Structure formats: C-alpha cells, structure tokens
Amino acid sequence: MGRDLVVIGGGIVGAAAAWHATRRGADVLLIDARAPGRATDAGAGIVSPETDLRDRTPTHMLSAAARVFYPEMISALEAAGFSDTGYARCGKLVVARNDEQAGWIAPYLGALRDPERAAAPADAASLREISPAEARRLFPPLGEVTGAFVSDGGARVDGRRLVRALLAAATDNGLDIEVATVASLADVPDARAVVVAGGAWSPALLPELDIVPQRGQILHLAIDDASCERWPVVSPLAHNYLLAFDGRVVCGATREDAAGFAAEITAAGQAEVLNDALAVAPGLARARVLEWRVGLRPVARRGWPYLGAVSDRPGVFVASGHGASGLTYGPWSAAAVVDAALGVALHPDLRAFAP
Ligand SMILES: Cc1cc2nc3c(=O)[nH]c(=O)nc-3n(C[C@H](O)[C@H](O)[C@H](O)COP(=O)(O)OP(=O)(O)OC[C@H]3O[C@@H](n4cnc5c(N)ncnc54)[C@H](O)[C@@H]3O)c2cc1C
Incomplete structure (x- = not known):
C-alpha cells in the first residue's frame, strides 16, 4: 500500500x-x-x-x-x-439603491436575527441598520443609497x-x-x-x-486610497458586489451558464461588470483597470x-x-x-x- x-x-x-x-x-x-x-x-x-x-x-x-x-x-x-492569506474581517455592507429595495432591509435583518431562519446565526449586536451617509462613509465610492445594514462578521480572502x-x-x-x-x-x-x-x-x-462550469468574469481596479484595505464588502440587494484589498477594488462578476469551459474574457462580460459597478459606485469611474480574471464555478x-x-x-x-x-x-x-x-x-x- x-x-x-x-x-x-x-x-x-x-x-x-x-x-x-x-x-x-x-x-x-x-x-x-x-x-x-x-x-x-x-x-x-x-x-x-x-x-x-x-x-x-x-x-x-x-x-x-x-x-x-x-x-x-x-x-x-x-x-x-x-x-499571507489576504483574509480580513472587514465587515459586510448590504445596500439598497431605491425605495423598493429599502423596504427589504428590515425583513432581511429580521430573518438574520431569527435563529430559525439564519443559516449561521450571528450575535444580534454584530448586525445593525445604518444610514445612507454612514454607508458612503464606510465605502466612499458608493453612489445613491436608500437603506443599508452592516454585518461586522463579514470577511474577505x-x-x-x-x-x-x-x-x-x-x-x-x-x-x-x-x-x-x-x-x-x-x-x-x-x-x-x-x-x-x-x-x-x-x-x-x-x-x-x-457538476457544470459557470463562467465568472471579474474586474480588479487600482485604488489610490490607503484606507481601502479596511473597506467592507459591499453587497447591493439587486446588483453585483464590490470588495477591496490593499490598493485594489474587485468588482464582480458575470454568471454565465452557457460558456462551457471557455475561460475567456468577453466584450459583453466586461460591459456588464463595468456598467454594474459604476452604477453602484460611480466614485470608481477614474480608477485604473488593473486586470480582468475569469474562473469556472463548479455548480452542482x-x-x-x-x-x-x-x-x-x-x-x-x-x-x-x-x-x-x-x-x-x-x-x-x-x-x-x-x-x-x-x-x-x-x-x-x-x-x-x-x-
Ligand atoms: C468570478 C468568481 C467569483 C467568486 N466569488 C466567490 C466569493 O466571493 N466567495 C466564495 O465563497 N466563492 C466565490 N467563488 C466561488 C469559488 O471561487 C469556487 O467555488 C471555488 O474556488 C472552487 O474551488 P475548487 O477547489 O472546487 O475548484 P477550482 O478552484 O476550480 O480548482 C480545481 C482544480 O482541480 C484541478 N483539476 C481538475 N481535474 C483535474 C485532474 N483530472 N487532474 C489534475 N487536476 C485536476 C484543476 O486544474 C484546478 O486547478 C467565485 C468564483 C468565481 C469564478
């Protein structure tokens, strides 16, 4: 053996x-x-x-x-x-961008505070509703925000x-x-x-x-802001996410079920990711494009x-x-x-x- x-x-x-x-x-x-x-x-x-x-x-x-x-x-x-893992407990910021979405914040928070409905219940104090101004202070490139909450337990890696x-x-x-x-x-x-x-x-x-591949194209922008390493993950209720590492903001991502194993960056993928990121965070418009990445999610x-x-x-x-x-x-x-x-x-x- x-x-x-x-x-x-x-x-x-x-x-x-x-x-x-x-x-x-x-x-x-x-x-x-x-x-x-x-x-x-x-x-x-x-x-x-x-x-x-x-x-x-x-x-x-x-x-x-x-x-x-x-x-x-x-x-x-x-x-x-x-x-050197790139892991940080940076918190997660969930944002609404119109009045309808703002109405979803309280029920979502309520569900997360309910041990029967939360998948990994956090302690209640680590989940709190915040004002739109506070949300933009936490993630400065954000545009219009109509409601938000923070989960202190959120992390990125x-x-x-x-x-x-x-x-x-x-x-x-x-x-x-x-x-x-x-x-x-x-x-x-x-x-x-x-x-x-x-x-x-x-x-x-x-x-x-x-199991099938699902293609994801994702953008990395250079950010000249020393504090960005501490910015929270941004999870808009009906848009793609944003998160920051040292000197870069990552803007996600396409979810393409029909691309097979073609690990390619496409014009349509770039347009979707960029348009979505700038709609949520117009303050990123002047950021330099560092790189595009593409991966195949293993979807069961x-x-x-x-x-x-x-x-x-x-x-x-x-x-x-x-x-x-x-x-x-x-x-x-x-x-x-x-x-x-x-x-x-x-x-x-x-x-x-x-x-
Ligand atoms: C754009 C994008 C954004 C994502 N964002 C997140 C996120 O924010 N949070 C999160 O939790 N997850 C995220 N995911 C999902 C996560 O990345 C994947 O679920 C995870 O990385 C899958 O890991 P894995 O090890 O199963 O597969 P992979 O990372 O694909 O690794 C599989 C490895 O196995 C090797 N291999 C396969 N077959 C063989 C063989 N026969 N012989 C030898 N080697 C073989 C391959 O070459 C490859 O190196 C994201 C994915 C993408 C694409």
Whole structure:
C-alpha cells in the first residue's frame, strides 16, 4: 500500500484537503493540472456565512461550519508562520439603491436575527441598520443609497494567497505536489484513499457527478486610497458586489451558464461588470483597470455540493460542486471529507451531501 491519501485538484478545496490531511499526520500527494479558469484564482473572496439564510437545501450546515472553521484555519496558519492569506474581517455592507429595495432591509435583518431562519446565526449586536451617509462613509465610492445594514462578521480572502499559504504549510508537514492531469482514477498512484477536488472538471473523473462550469468574469481596479484595505464588502440587494484589498477594488462578476469551459474574457462580460459597478459606485469611474480574471464555478445542479464517499468506488471520496461559495464553504468541506477518507473517529455526518 502506498500513500495514505492522494488529492486531485489544487484549488481551495484540494489545498485545504491536503493541509488538513497533513495536520492529521497523513502521507499525502496532491496532483493538480492548474487548468486555466481555475475558480479559486478568480474568486472574489467574500466570506460572509453569517448573512446566509436557510433554504430547503442542506447548505446551511456549511454556512454554520464555515463561520467557526474559517477563523480557526486562519489562526492555525498564522501560528505556523503562514499569515499571507489576504483574509480580513472587514465587515459586510448590504445596500439598497431605491425605495423598493429599502423596504427589504428590515425583513432581511429580521430573518438574520431569527435563529430559525439564519443559516449561521450571528450575535444580534454584530448586525445593525445604518444610514445612507454612514454607508458612503464606510465605502466612499458608493453612489445613491436608500437603506443599508452592516454585518461586522463579514470577511474577505484572497483565494490565490490562501491556497499558497495552505500548500506551503502542508509542504512543511510533508506534502508532495505534482503538476499533472489525472486522466482516469485508474492512473492514480497507489493510496489508501483518493479525494477528487477537481472543481468544474470533477465529472471527467466521476461522471456520476452532475457538476457544470459557470463562467465568472471579474474586474480588479487600482485604488489610490490607503484606507481601502479596511473597506467592507459591499453587497447591493439587486446588483453585483464590490470588495477591496490593499490598493485594489474587485468588482464582480458575470454568471454565465452557457460558456462551457471557455475561460475567456468577453466584450459583453466586461460591459456588464463595468456598467454594474459604476452604477453602484460611480466614485470608481477614474480608477485604473488593473486586470480582468475569469474562473469556472463548479455548480452542482442539484443545488448543494457533493461531499463524501462515492458509492461503488471503494476508497474514492469527492469534495466538489461549491458553485459561487467555494471560497467560503470549501475549506471546512475539504477537512470534513478528509476526516471521512482517513477514517478519523467523529468525522462529521455528511449523509446530506452524499454523491
Ligand atoms: C468570478 C468568481 C467569483 C467568486 N466569488 C466567490 C466569493 O466571493 N466567495 C466564495 O465563497 N466563492 C466565490 N467563488 C466561488 C469559488 O471561487 C469556487 O467555488 C471555488 O474556488 C472552487 O474551488 P475548487 O477547489 O472546487 O475548484 P477550482 O478552484 O476550480 O480548482 C480545481 C482544480 O482541480 C484541478 N483539476 C481538475 N481535474 C483535474 C485532474 N483530472 N487532474 C489534475 N487536476 C485536476 C484543476 O486544474 C484546478 O486547478 C467565485 C468564483 C468565481 C469564478
């Protein structure tokens, strides 16, 4: 018998799986094709499970778990000397832009304060309605605002930097990494278990998964404002989001279901993202365009990801299909699947996410 675990895929899910497994003391190989269009490299980075509402899917379990797991993961990385993750608890600002939307603010806040309806209930004091003037003070490029609330628990992360930190920490723990495409599960080096974390490409190895790519084009603008690192994530009620990192504002993003695996920036995509961003935040009009990114979200058409053992394939596990929320849910999902794959006692009950 060879390794304890082979992880296929080196996006956020695969990197977190490898990190977690090496922390468990496992002998791990990660194989990643580094395909153009890797979702993690384009992901905006909003991590705000405390503003998720329960729906009819089991996803609320992921919101609740992510809310606890994320800060623990970041602290563990920092303690090991890997603090360059781009993670910051910057808060999330939800804004209305007309009178109709302003009427949605109080019911949304009410639902988030209701433990029966919030997916990852935050403490009430961390959610507060604020005035339009206060909203513009928090995010100066904003245009017209008719209502707003802030969630102090909202955070953002840089997917590329987080993956680098996870892989560096895992390599310190003995992880081996190979850049290659696994053409079939029969080609995987001998191991006790395999975790498929191949994002939108996962069905090439496991055709039973109903996961499809959803293209997202996203814009990075340069911002000459030293305070922008502390600006909150902006989530307009009926528009795309905005968030800031050191020296840049990220304007999201298209959601294209018919583009297949074409990881391309298109004229229509640019127009949609730019027009929307400037409608919400006209103060960005003079910002310099730094770069466009494009990623393929792994969308599970049933509405929630596939996590756990794959039936009729002994030793094969999957962690994939996180759609638009994989930077948020991916790390905990990966850890949970790894614990199942390694047979760690008390691993979480993943039956609701069974492939
Ligand atoms: C524009 C955009 C904005 C987003 N914003 C957010 C956000 O704000 N918050 C949030 O939580 N989420 C966000 N997401 C979603 C999030 O980025 C994804 O859900 C997440 O990154 C998926 O991670 P993954 O590891 O499953 O897949 P990926 O990051 O796509 O990685 C999969 C990796 O597996 C490799 N691979 C696949 N098959 C094989 C094989 N056979 N052999 C070897 N390697 C293989 C690929 O090459 C790739 O490197 C966004 C996504 C996009 C595109």
